[in-house]
Amino acid sequence: MRSQITDDERLTWLMPHLxxxxxxxxxxxxxxxxxxxxxxxxxxxxxxxxxNRELMSENLYEFFCGQSGNVAPEVLQVLRELGLxxxxxxxxxxxxxxxxxYPASTKQRNDFIYSPLAPSRQQTIDERLSHLSYxxxxxxxxxxxDAMIALAKREGLLPQ
Amino acid sequence: xxxxxxxxxxxSEVIRLxxxxxxxxxxxxxxxxxxxxxxxxxxxxxxxxxxxVLTEFVxxxxxxxLKWEPDDREHLVYFFDLWWGDLRPKFATLCARLDLRSxxxxxxxxxxxxxxxxxxxxxxxxxxxxxNGTGGARQEIRIAARLRSSHRGLCSA
Numbered sequence: 001m002r003s004q005i006t007d008d009e010r011l012t013w014l015m016p017h018l019x020x021x022x023x024x025x026x027x028x029x030x031x032x033x034x035x036x037x038x039x040x041x042x043x044x045x046x047x048x049x050x051x052n053r054e055l056m057s058e059n060l061y062e063f064f065c066g067q068s069g070n071v072a073p074e075v076l077q078v079l080r081e082l083g084l085x086x087x088x089x090x091x092x093x094x095x096x097x098x099x100x101x102y103p104a105s106t107k108q109r110n111d112f113i114y115s116p117l118a119p120s121r122q123q124t125i126d127e128r129l130s131h132l133s134y135x136x137x138x139x140x141x142x143x144x145x146d147a148m149i150a151l152a153k154r155e156g157l158l159p160q
Numbered sequence: 161x162x163x164x165x166x167x168x169x170x171x172s173e174v175i176r177l178x179x180x181x182x183x184x185x186x187x188x189x190x191x192x193x194x195x196x197x198x199x200x201x202x203x204x205x206x207x208x209x210x211x212x213v214l215t216e217f218v219x220x221x222x223x224x225x226l227k228w229e230p231d232d233r234e235h236l237v238y239f240f241d242l243w244w245g246d247l248r249p250k251f252a253t254l255c256a257r258l259d260l261r262s263x264x265x266x267x268x269x270x271x272x273x274x275x276x277x278x279x280x281x282x283x284x285x286x287x288x289x290x291x292n293g294t295g296g297a298r299q300e301i302r303i304a305a306r307l308r309s310s311h312r313g314l315c316s317a
Contacts, residue, residue, distance in 0.1 A: 001178035005169065009177050013169055021161045039163060159169040 002160070007149055010158040018046040024067035028104040031070060041155035045148060047071060047078045051087070052144040059133035060094050061126050065113065070104050082147055086140045090132045097125050179213040 022034040035043050050071060054063035063069050072095055079088035095102055103109045113122050152158045169177075182201055202210060 002169070002174045004181075005174060005177050010169065013173055013177070014166060017161075017166055037161065042163065157166075159167055 007153065007158055011149060011152055014152070014157065014159055015045075015049050018042060018049065022046060024050070024070050025106070028070060035071075035074065041151065041157055043074075044078045044082070045151055045157060047075045048082075048144055048148050048151070051075050051079075051091070052148065055133065055136070055144065059130050060090060060136075061129035061133070064094050064098065064125075064129065065106070065110055067106055069109060070106060073102055073104075082151065084140075084143060084147055086136060087144065090136050093132060094129055097128065175212065176216055179209075179216040182213045183217040 018038070021038065022031060024031060026034070035046070038046065050068040051063060054060070054066065054068050064072065068075075072091060076088055076091045076095065079085075079091060098109055099112055103112060113125055115121060182205065202213065205213065
């Protein structure tokens with residue numbers, strides 16, 4: 001029976017364990033520490049998963065507004081490392097809509113996005129990120145899923 | 161975190177995933193068109209494996225951590241309302257083979273209640289029927305009402 005478990009099922013079992021290992025709502029220094037405690041391939045898988053989860057259920061706007069966006073710079077680095085250029089470009093463009101240095105807390109980003117001093121900012125960012133998400137979906141559908149499986153297989157991360 | 165432990169999937173998860181493939185098409189409305197094929201596949205299984213598949217299948221509806229429906233209280237109602245017509249005789253046989261009352265104390269109340277529920281679902285017709293058939297609708301409603309009552313007992317157990 002064990003040999004009949006598919007790679008997809010093995011990855012689906014693995015990911016929640018990684019998600020529980022990092023508290024994305026914690027201060028960024030804590031998150032960095034928790035990520036550092038993971039071997040690099042697990043880190044990469046976790047970070048790809050953080051983006052993939054948001055893209056599957058919502059879009060890039062929700063990624064940047066939510067806790068997953070706390071690790072956007074780290075996600076961008078992994079996307080570049082793995083040659084996921086279209087996703088990297090989209091995340092990079094999303095980060096460019098936010099202040100520099102990148103606000104690594106959800107509150108900082110949302111305070112900026114929903115600032116009463118710039119009432120049209122939220123709608124502009126929402127529309128641009130939603131458009132980027134749509135373009136990604138059209139041009140790179142399933143690319144993250146495939147990249148996660150490929151990474152997990154290449155690095156021997158899939159549980160036996 | 162023990163990354164070494166992530167290298168091997170626990171037996172319980174292997175069983176859950178390994179058996180799920182035989183019943184998932186019957187469970188999800190989206191797969192209704194695979195209904196007959198699912199039942200045919202179940203019938204082809206070795207009897208011991210089939211018992212494991214059915215036990216694991218019904219267990220999912222009693223385990224909140226494996227819930228398929230958003231509301232825990234609806235698990236068994238959904239299960240028997242939607243699928244009992246096809247799987248009812250199989251569960252009745254299964255229930256007779258498994259002494260659910262002999263489970264550890266920690267889950268005894270749930271086991272007893274689940275056993276009663278399955279027996280109620282299995283009462284009556286001993287031949288396979290289809291929940292999509294025309295003759296069983298009224299009986300299905302009556303049994304569903306009894307199951308709701310039983311399920312309330314399971315939730316409060």
